[in-house]
Amino acid sequence: MRIIIVCLLICFTSNVFTQNCDAYKRQGEIKKYEACKKQKEAYKFYQFTKEYQELLDEAIQIDSTYDNAYWAKSIAYLKSGDFLSWKPLIDKAVELNPQMHLGYRGWCRYQFFRDYKGAISDIEEYERIIKDDIGYCQNGDYHLLIAKAICYKAIGEKDKAIKIIEDYLKDNDEESDLYNYYHLGVLYFERGDYNKALSNLEKQKESNNLADNRYYMAMCYKKMNNTNKYKETILEAKKLFEEGYLLNDPYTHHYDKVYLSQIEEEINKSKRFNP
Template identity: 25%
Template sequence: MIKWIKRIILGLLSSVLIVILLFVIIKPKPYYVINYLIGSQMQWFGYDKEGNEMIEKSIKKLKNFSASQYHSASVQNTKNGNYNKAIEYLDKASEMEPKEVDGYYGWLLLYYYRDYEKALFHLNRYDAFSPNFVDYPQGDNILFTKALCHKGLGQYNKALDLFDKAILSELEKHDESWISHQIYYQKARTLHLLGEHKKAIEYYDKTIKLWDKSAESFYYKGLAQIEINDSLVGRKNLNIALDLVTKGYKTSDSYVALFDEVYKMEIEKTINDL
């Protein structure tokens, strides 16, 4: 009986020693896979430096590190503000699997980094994979996202052309109520920037028709009206915008500042300066 107990203990000790030998000294492929997963979790809990070090170590040892793994590693780095590292990983992922990564990468470069030229490169390449189909990277009509890039570059006429194409693509299968109010709003802003005030007001109104709590549309509509000397109505719309924002009605995102987003202090200052 004692002999059997000794054998069991020796067997367990041998197993432990083998595990230690494998995972601490030899470190086979499964070790680095586990190391990568633990590093990812550490990032999620806020230990950025330690997590990235573990991920980097795994990348160097795992020769077949996939595009999806690079993509995954980039996401938490973006959320944690480690933008250089996030871009490094996404560059590698998009080089390996552009069809799978470019839509997300282009959208990210547009909204998070405001890198309009690089965003256009990836969005155009992604769009080229399905030329007869309107893609929706991260839920946005790709024609709309490309239009935002051109708007950001000051290429307003090209942006207007793409906003119109985005609207037409939406109307092919749905009525106007299905169109994101942001498409009309951004077309209005582009017209406004071109000095086409009356046309811009028309599209601010279309935006408000789709969402009557669009504080930003009331705000910029009011400014456009004041700029064409319709001050009384313009002031009224600025006050509507202030009331809506005060009540919490405005287009916003938890992670990024949206394009032409408005804020209470901004509206108050505009009203006080009139």
């Protein structure tokens, strides 16, 4: 299911303007139709090229209320780390069409800036506007409700984060995505409820086996004084890490990510425990 969702996101990103241009014409919005066609020309060029940006500037000159051109311009700045240039462009896109861009901005505020309160504000406002399923983040890794839960955890509201994830899983248990049970398991671990933590980490193991997940399973066993399982599981975590089974994002680090240094440090500690 998740693979299908990601494919749809990719297709949506690449085809949205082809689909929308004629719609503007049918609605009698000729300026937006012309701006949309100009934007399509920009997609012949790499996002970081001068030609790409200039064609989008021309689209905005045709219709200064055409939100997609501001959004498209912002992407290159976001990917290059020029956040000062990204912010006014995405803000303009949101101002012109919040239903289209608010959820995206909320995700970016979380993913790239760790602006947890800002992300919560955007996602919750997006929920009020949509009044239905608010969908997934741009890369398809998380439903936006899970991203919101992580943000609540980050600002110290762990009980609220747990409730958001558990409520989501009640209706979406079979579509558990990549990391939902993992983050829920980590939350319960941090709460000191190791049985619930293990239960969720086991579910994560069944759906998407990760070094990070195995690390927290080992830490649960350690807290529960199950020395044999602790030693066995922390070694499994290192093996999975070396094989590339881990939380991974091409642009940023996932929340609750575990690093090899943490695993190796724990392996050294485990050698001091006798069965």
